[in-house]
Amino acid sequence: MQFETKCVQAGWEPKNGEPRVMPIYQSTTFKFDSSQHVADLFDLKAAGHFYTRLSNPTLDAVEQRIAALEGGVGAMLTSAGQAASTFAILNLAHSGDHVISCSAIYGGTVNLFGVTLEKLGISFTWLEPDATDEEIQAAIRPNTKAIFGETLANPALAILDLERWANVAHRNGLPLIVDNTFPTPYLCRPFEHGVDIVIHATTKYLDGHAMSLGGVIVDSGNFDWAASGRFPEFTTPDASYHGLVYTEAFGKAAYIVKARVQLMRDIGAQAAPMNAFLLGVGIETLPLRMERHSSNALAVAKWLANHPKVEWVRYPGLKGDKYYPLAQKYLPKGASGVVAFGVKGTRADAQKLMDSMKLAAIVVHVADSRTCVLHPASMTHRQLTDEQLVMAGISPTMIRFSVGIEHIDDILADLEQAFACI
Numbered sequence: 001m002q003f004e005t006k007c008v009q010a011g012w013e014p015k016n017g018e019p020r021v022m023p024i025y026q027s028t029t030f031k032f033d034s035s036q037h038v039a040d041l042f043d044l045k046a047a048g049h050f051y052t053r054l055s056n057p058t059l060d061a062v063e064q065r066i067a068a069l070e071g072g073v074g075a076m077l078t079s080a081g082q083a084a085s086t087f088a089i090l091n092l093a094h095s096g097d098h099v100i101s102c103s104a105i106y107g108g109t110v111n112l113f114g115v116t117l118e119k120l121g122i123s124f125t126w127l128e129p130d131a132t133d134e135e136i137q138a139a140i141r142p143n144t145k146a147i148f149g150e151t152l153a154n155p156a157l158a159i160l161d162l163e164r165w166a167n168v169a170h171r172n173g174l175p176l177i178v179d180n181t182f183p184t185p186y187l188c189r190p191f192e193h194g195v196d197i198v199i200h201a202t203t204k205y206l207d208g209h210a211m212s213l214g215g216v217i218v219d220s221g222n223f224d225w226a227a228s229g230r231f232p233e234f235t236t237p238d239a240s241y242h243g244l245v246y247t248e249a250f251g252k253a254a255y256i257v258k259a260r261v262q263l264m265r266d267i268g269a270q271a272a273p274m275n276a277f278l279l280g281v282g283i284e285t286l287p288l289r290m291e292r293h294s295s296n297a298l299a300v301a302k303w304l305a306n307h308p309k310v311e312w313v314r315y316p317g318l319k320g321d322k323y324y325p326l327a328q329k330y331l332p333k334g335a336s337g338v339v340a341f342g343v344k345g346t347r348a349d350a351q352k353l354m355d356s357m358k359l360a361a362i363v364v365h366v367a368d369s370r371t372c373v374l375h376p377a378s379m380t381h382r383q384l385t386d387e388q389l390v391m392a393g394i395s396p397t398m399i400r401f402s403v404g405i406e407h408i409d410d411i412l413a414d415l416e417q418a419f420a421c422i
């Protein structure tokens with residue numbers, strides 16, 4: 001099946017007489033005829049749903065759909081994107097371990113890693129997306145467990161050279177994890193470029209309508225946890241499952257099964273069936289939306305680039321952008337819907353411009369069907385120090401413009417009238 005077909009068909013194949021549309025299994029639990037069957041489920045000897053904290057048929061259908069879109073062996077939904085990032089790391093690193101993270105990533109992830117996971121004893125080294133192979137190599141330690149980055153960084157719009165980072169990671173027996181929220185699998189499938197684990201804030205384009213928080217972890221199945229030698233938790237018995245060994249019992253799906261049966265079981269950041277249902281519906285139109293988001297955003301970027309009150313524009317699909325060559329390689333179908341620009345003047349001018357917009361709403365959100373606008377320095381990234389702001393590629397007059405799927409003429413007209421106010 002082609003990508004567009006998978007978006008509407010994958011994950012739910014009703015049998016004779018069953019609902020055409022995947023139902024919402026709004027049930028915490030499931031009924032069984034024998035206690036032995038339940039015991040086998042608990043021991044992971046049988047597959048099936050028995051308690052929604054671990055799995056649920058509605059979630060399962062959407063997980064299969066997303067795994068098919070990314071080309072992975074399995075996926076797990078979480079309650080929010082933040083939970084997906086948390087589990088992606090905790091599934092392979094614990095107290096005393098070390099992780100390398102690209103610095104140009106979502107502000108919430110900077111806090112999660114740099115403060116909360118550091119408190120749990122996991123240390124992080126931050127590297128810029130343009131770090132050389134030698135710099136990445138030099139940051140790797142005996143206790144390093146993973147390298148993390150964003151395909152297309154929110155909001156810096158830097159593109160990670162996935163193949164280059166994956167090569168360095170693999171040479172050292174390390175998996176590369178990327179947050180693929182901004183491109184979505186329609187614009188970029190990181191597994192085809194050597195990435196091992198993908199996460200998403202499904203809250204953004206995958207849901208696409210700003211209706212439900214969610215996250216997902218997708219496992220490529222390509223990383224060899226046993227051969228790496230760095231991951232005894234995957235290759236030695238798990239005391240919480242009667243000595244089960246993940247790589248032996250689950251093969252290529254060892255990582256994603258472990259994330260579910262250890263972390264989701266113990267921590268419980270499960271997605272709600274209703275949210276999973278909305279996500280599944282949103283994904284049906286993903287290709288149509290991403291095409292429109294990308295073409296509208298390119299038009300906005302070109303318009304801004306010619307405006308006298310605009311200091312700079314960043315959009316990797318724009319010729320001349322620093323990341324244009326990488327966009328040609330990794331995002332050939334379009335560079336997604338987010339444009340960043342700097343207003344000539346001060347932080348106050350940037351705020352005045354935003355306040356003057358009518359169609360583009362000020363919301364703490366990005367990447368949904370309605371055009372919206374945000375000032376990272378005073379909103380999403382306000383907990384970051386000035387130094388962290390610079391490392392994340394954010395300046396005080398930077399505006400993050402999330403281009404929706406409205407008619408381009410209306411979006412440009414709104415920008416036109418707002419710029420006339422400053």
Ligand SMILES: *Cc1c(COP(=O)(O)O)cnc(C)c1O
Nearest residue numbers: 080081082106154181201203214
């Ligand atoms: C929004 C976002 C997140 C966090 O997702 P939540 O659902 O808000 O927890 C993570 N990564 C990126 C790139 C995001 O844009």
